[in-house]
Amino acid sequence: MSKKIRISAPGKLMLLGEHAVVYNRPCLVTAVGQRMVVAIEIKDSHTFELEAPDVKVSGYTKVISDVGKGEIPKGAKFAEIAVKNFFEKNKIRDGLKITTRSEFSSQFGFGSSSASTVCVIKGLSELYKVNMSNKDIFDLAYKTVLDIQGKGSGFDIAAAVYGGTLHFVTGGKKIEKLSINKLPLIVGYSGLKADTVTLINKVAEKSKKYPEVIENSYNQIKKLVEIAKTYLIKEDLQSFGEVMNMNQGFLEVLGVNINKLSSMIYAARDAGAYGAKLSGAGGGDCMIAIAPEDKKQAVIDGIIQVGGQYVQVETNAEGLKVESLKK
Ligand code: MEV
Numbered sequence: 001m002s003k004k005i006r007i008s009a010p011g012k013l014m015l016l017g018e019h020a021v022v023y024n025r026p027c028l029v030t031a032v033g034q035r036m037v038v039a040i041e042i043k044d045s046h047t048f049e050l051e052a053p054d055v056k057v058s059g060y061t062k063v064i065s066d067v068g069k070g071e072i073p074k075g076a077k078f079a080e081i082a083v084k085n086f087f088e089k090n091k092i093r094d095g096l097k098i099t100t101r102s103e104f105s106s107q108f109g110f111g112s113s114s115a116s117t118v119c120v121i122k123g124l125s126e127l128y129k130v131n132m133s134n135k136d137i138f139d140l141a142y143k144t145v146l147d148i149q150g151k152g153s154g155f156d157i158a159a160a161v162y163g164g165t166l167h168f169v170t171g172g173k174k175i176e177k178l179s180i181n182k183l184p185l186i187v188g189y190s191g192l193k194a195d196t197v198t199l200i201n202k203v204a205e206k207s208k209k210y211p212e213v214i215e216n217s218y219n220q221i222k223k224l225v226e227i228a229k230t231y232l233i234k235e236d237l238q239s240f241g242e243v244m245n246m247n248q249g250f251l252e253v254l255g256v257n258i259n260k261l262s263s264m265i266y267a268a269r270d271a272g273a274y275g276a277k278l279s280g281a282g283g284g285d286c287m288i289a290i291a292p293e294d295k296k297q298a299v300i301d302g303i304i305q306v307g308g309q310y311v312q313v314e315t316n317a318e319g320l321k322v323e324s325l326k327k
Contacts (some may be wrong), residue, residue, distance in 0.1 A: 003042045004124055005127055006323040007119040008035045011103075011110030012159035013187065013288060013313065014279045016228050016247045019203050019254050021153040024170045028225055028232070029155045030183065033314030034104035036112055037323065038079075038119035042127060043095035048083065050076050054102040054112070064093055078113040082120040082144045089140065090130055108311065109194050109285030110155035117141045118160040122320050130272050137320070138172050152199050163319025167229055180232050183315040186299050187274070188264045188308035192284030199281040203254050219249045224250075240276025241290045248277035256282025260307065267280035269300035271295060286311065290319040 010031035017027025048067045050060040055075030062070075068084030079098050087093055098120065106112040118141045125132040132140075138161050142154040155168045158175050165183070167176040205243070207214040224247050231240040248265060251257055261278045264287045268276035272295030279288045287308070291299045300310045 004039070004096055004326040005123045006035045006037060007123040007126070007320065008323050009115040009118045009122075009160040009320050010035050010163055010317040011108075011112065011115055012155070012156050013110065013286065013315070014155065015165070015183075015184070015288070016244060016277075017221055017225040018251070018278075018280055018282070019200070019256065020169055020218040020225075021155055021168065022151065023199055023218055024091055024173075025218050025222040026167055026174065026225045027153070027155050028165065028178075028228060029159045029168055030165040030315040031159045031315045031317040031319060032104075034102075034110060035158075035317075036115035036119055037101045037103070037265075038116055038123060039096045039099045039101075040120065040123040040127060043097055046225050047094040047095050048080065049097040051098070051102075052076065052079065052100040052116075052317065054100065055106050058306070064095055076150050078117045079120050081135045081147050082141065083124070085140055085144050085147070086124045090128060092128060097109070102205045107179055108189055108192060109196075109280045111160060114145060114156040115160040115209045116140065117144050117251065118320060121150055122161075122211045122322075126322060126325065134320070135172065135175075138175070139304045143173065148202045149197050151197055159319075161320050165232070165316050167225075169249070178229070181235065182292065184237070184290060184296065184315060186268065186291060186296060186303070187279075187311040187313050188216060188268070188287045188303035189311050190258075190264065190284050190286065191307065191309060192258070192260060194281045194284035197279040199256050199283050202283075203241075203256065206255050213291060214254065217253050221247060221250050237290050237292075238274045241276075244275030244288075245269070251278055251282060254282075257303055258283055260284075261287050263306040264303050264308040265289075267298045267306045267308075271298040271302035
């Protein structure tokens with residue numbers, strides 16, 4: 001049996017459809033070039049060890065029978081509950097050492113928790129020779145995320161597993177990889193960390209007060225996602241940008257936009273972007289813009305001028321990958 005494995009998975013950026021996708025609507029998501037890399041080693045000890053320096057977890061150890069029990073530090077939750085779920089499902093209880101390393105900051109909202117969850121499950125399935133399809137990995141990783149945060153569509157897990165650019169419906173009801181070229185996406189980080197569950201709850205509150213308005217907004221966002229998909233396939237980026245701007249209007253209705261993101265979005269549009277919007281939960285994290293090549297630098301400069309941080313990304317990145325396997 002192999003004893004040690006290294007797995008990587010990409011981060012993600014939501015293109016269109018955030019929040020509505022939590023409520024049975026579709027979204028468009030792209031996998032980014034920055035990856036999460038997870039090493040897993042089977043140990044003779046009866047302990048679970050985790051080193052995750054990017055989320056400030058170091059020297060974390062507990063006996064394997066306690067995995068998933070007691071107080072778990074925030075940065076350890078996803079890897080630990082992924083192990084618990086995999087071990088329970090396959091009736092395994094070995095000592096393990098897991099080390100995670102991220103090529104992107106966990107502050108960006110690129111989905112570091114989901115990517116590490118997916119890597120742990122894939123790594124364990126390879127080490128223990130448990131045959132799991134991509135959909136099986138998606139399902140167990142999605143269960144893990146729901147066990148921890150109770151809410152979420154699973155779009156970030158799908159991006160980590162499948163890679164590429166996906167047309168995705170809540171819970172993996174549909175996961176379609178689009179055959180498109182890389183997108184000239186410009187990404188600006190707001191410098192503010194957003195908490196997804198807090199923002200989902202904020203929208204849920206709004207929905208209690210204005211049920212019809214919010215439901216109608218989700219329906220309009222769904223339409224925009226479908227239109228945007230056809231523009232992406234036709235490579236009509238100008239129209240795609242226009243649809244991004246319309247989606248941003250509905251995110252304003254949902255109440256998840258903030259001043260800083262707005263400044264960056266308008267700076268991008270003023271500098272010649274076809275379209276710009278927030279990406280993800282809102283309340284912080286990143287905004288994205290699509291611009292013609294000759295306007296790219298001006299858009300980046302505009303974002304920086306209003307205090308945003310430019311983050312270089314490649315879109316359409318490869319999904320889950322076994323980096324190395326040692327006996
Ligand atoms: C967060 O990045 C995107 C949301 O739609 C949540 C989700 O889909 O899980 C707000």
